[in-house]
Amino acid sequence: PDDDFRAIGLSRQKTKYINNVAQFSLDNDISFDYLNKMTDDEIVEYLTQIVGIGKWTVQMILMFPMDRPNVFPVDDLGIQTKMKAWYGVDLEKKELRSKLTQISEKWSPYKTLACKYIWESEL
Template sequence: MSFTAPALLHLAQDPTMARIIAETPAPKLFSDYADDVYIALLESIVSQQISVKAADAIFGRLCSLFPNNYPSADALLNLSFDDLRSVGLSGQKAKYIQSVADFSLLHPMDRAHLDPMTDEEIVQYLTPIKGVGRWTVEMLLMFVLDRPDVFPIDDLVIRQRIMRAYPDRTEGLTGKALYRVLHEIAEPWRPYRTTACRYLWRWKPNGPTIS
């Protein structure tokens, strides 16, 4: 996905979003996963609830167990549970990455299969995998499949940034009332909500931008 002039011009019709875009360096364009949905899901599971540095180390050790550093599904499922635990995976995460491998052998996960699907169809297709929830698939949609109009409302940082940017509309709101207003705020950003959210992630009020 590119941060095109039409997208930025559309988002800038919202004065608050125009200010955020002006204050924030453009998000990075590249994907670490090179369209490989299977690898992206494995790495996403490894990275859950731990630091980026720790996740990178564990995923690197996992990949080193395989020829060409690629944990193909067949090879991964041939490893023992102890082998998976030995690289630093918790027991639960070891089961989850086995679940991804199992799923990939029975269901296609390539771009040719996924690209014709809607965003919601992809969510429903992949969330039966143990350890893969809606948020995980939304990150896949945004960063691997380059879908332009994803709004990951369950992401804590996105909620916090919108509340910080639009205090007059969100102050004192919680629960369903907050979610309803957040959706209302984001509605004018269509069909470029992915771009808006990527700017929100990088934007940090009264401080340096984040990567």
């Protein structure tokens, strides 16, 4: 199977990550029925145990297939770029994430919807 992944253009590293997800799913429950019993933070903690799965990936799972209403993917480049322009934020890295998270608190409990509007909007 690894050769099949490589044949369609996936790197060795991405192939390894796909195998990590597959092995984790064989060893652990990752069904939506199981995950829906958890908070967003618990799901992030649970799924980021998988090497190759980061917080942003889990947040996208929370926002889209799981339809969780209050997710703010602060590390998303599209979110950062537009919010920096709209709110006049001239910060980087940790300070930027802190400021954008602070701004997003006003959107609670509808942060996911706000992010979808940001992604669809013009700069």
